[in-house]
Amino acid sequence: AQSVTQLDSQVPVFEEAPVELRCNYSSSVSVYLFWYVQYPNQGLQLLLKYLSGSTLVKGINGFEAEFNKSQTSFHLRKPSVHISDTAEYFCAVSDRASYGKLTFGQGTILTVHP
Amino acid sequence: DSGVTQTPKHLITATGQRVTLRCSPRSGDLSVYWYQQSLDQGLQFLIQYYNGEERAKGNILERFSAQQFPDLHSELNLSSLELGDSALYFCASSVDLAATQETQYFGPGTRLLVL
Numbered sequence: 001a002q003s004v005t006q007l008d009s010q011v012p013v014f015e016e017a018p019v020e021l022r023c024n025y026s027s028s029v030s031v032y033l034f035w036y037v038q039y040p041n042q043g044l045q046l047l048l049k050y051l052s053g054s055t056l057v058k059g060i061n062g063f064e065a066e067f068n069k070s071q072t073s074f075h076l077r078k079p080s081v082h083i084s085d086t087a088e089y090f091c092a093v094s095d096r097a098s099y100g101k102l103t104f105g106q107g108t109i110l111t112v113h114p
Numbered sequence: 115d116s117g118v119t120q121t122p123k124h125l126i127t128a129t130g131q132r133v134t135l136r137c138s139p140r141s142g143d144l145s146v147y148w149y150q151q152s153l154d155q156g157l158q159f160l161i162q163y164y165n166g167e168e169r170a171k172g173n174i175l176e177r178f179s180a181q182q183f184p185d186l187h188s189e190l191n192l193s194s195l196e197l198g199d200s201a202l203y204f205c206a207s208s209v210d211l212a213a214t215q216e217t218q219y220f221g222p223g224t225r226l227l228v229l
Contacts, residue, residue, distance in 0.1 A: 045116070046218075100216065107156065
């Protein structure tokens with residue numbers, strides 16, 4: 001069985017500051033990892049995904065994440081955030097046997113203050 | 115706009131009732147997924163259909179059922195509703211069966227309130 005733990009339920013940060021949202025996963029097989037963003041009253045939008053290859057993955061809106069197999073982590077980072085980045089962020093995991101089923105973490109609410 | 119549409123956007127009903135949520139996937143997508151987002155359980159996978167057939171089942175209650183029609187739209191039926199069924203229900207679609215490497219595109223969701 002897979003599981004995902006997002007270590008922070010809320011992260012407040014000032015505009016133009018860097019941010020890291022932490023995600024750890026548990027799985028007995030090779031995994032695929034995803035970060036989704038949910039803006040208020042909207043559906044989820046894919047930010048980036050790790051399937052294989054380079055452990056540093058770049059996504060949309062200036063976000064990137066690093067896959068660390070030894071630490072079973074997939075932390076999301078952005079060097080300089082904007083007010084518009086205020087949203088809830090979800091880390092998710094899948095694997096070959098899951099037929100695409102995503103297991104999500106509990107979410108991290110990122111609030112960017114002016 | 116992801117290209118996935120869900121209707122209705124909001125639904126208010128009473129305990130014991132039955133409702134149907136509808137999802138139209140993106141053009142060309144064969145897989146449809148249903149997820150439930152609630153405050154206490156978070157985002158949970160319910161069920162997946164591929165080209166009309168059920169392919170994977172998650173934490174879906176027996177009171178809930180789904181189907182995918184020949185035109186690939188999908189419906190999620192929730193019956194004998196309880197207060198705890200109040201949640202946001204998302205539909206997502208992707209291109210193919212495995213979909214493990216394919217992006218799932220999420221609809222805007224249907225917010226269900228059971229009173």
